[in-house]
Every structure is written in C-alpha cells, then in structure tokens.
Amino acid sequence: MELIIDDLESLELACKRLGCTLIKDQKTYKWYGTHVGDYPLPEGMKKEDMGKCTHAIKVPNASWEVGIIEQKDKKFKLIYDFYGEEGRKIHNVCGKELGKLKQAYTVEHLKKKIKDKKKAKEEIIGKKIRLTIEV
Secondary structure, rough: OOOOOOOHHHHHHHHHOOOOOOOOOEOOOOOOOOOOOOOOOOOOOOOOOOOOOOEEEEEEOOOOOEEEEOOOOOOOOEEEOOOOHHHHHHHHHHHHHHHHHHHHHHHHHHHHHHHOEEEEEEEEEEOOOEEEEOO
C-alpha cells in the first residue's frame, strides 16, 4: 500500500529533515527526460505526463528531482526517475523507493496531528525513529 500524502507542510518538514528542499509550484521535475519503455509507466500516468508535476523536491548532490503530483482527490503522489547514477543519488538521501522521505513525512505528520493535544518526544536510535506520546 502506497503512503497517502495529504499535507504539504509535513512533507516540507520531512524534506528539511533530509536536507532536501520542497519547491512549491514548480511544474516540472528533472529526470532522464524520456520514457524508453524499459519499465512500466507509473499507475495512472501517460508517457506525455512524465516530467510534469505540481511541486518538486530538490535533492542535495542530485541533478534529478522528485516530482509531487496533486491528484483529483487532493492527495499527492511522489514520482522520480530511479535509473543510474542520478537515481542512486536520490536513493542515498531519500532511500530506495523514497523510503526515508516517506518515513520522515510520517513522523512529521504524526507530530503535527498530536501537537495541540498531547506531548510527543522523538528519539533516533540507530536507523530507527521512536515516537513517544504522552497522554
């Protein structure tokens, strides 16, 4: 199941956590530039949609970017080109299949949701994040 992203503020904080920059209203993201047919298109996308986005994420030391696409339900989908050296540069920062970015988004989104009602404490233990909530 794909992560549901519905909060740009939490995504922006997640980007900052990883040293990335969310660029609002950037309508294209940098990638290889053409779909060569070696991998299926992302679900719901056509060849001519590739490279288009609503916002983008600049990843440190990478020329290519992550695209943020707003869908009809007002939720966001992340898309990027994972091929070759530039894809590895994105993986180094954001994790394979953007796992680190998605984890950081989840932590920031949960912290935001509980901020007014409860206290939250975050600890980073090795490669894991522990979020403790006081009720």
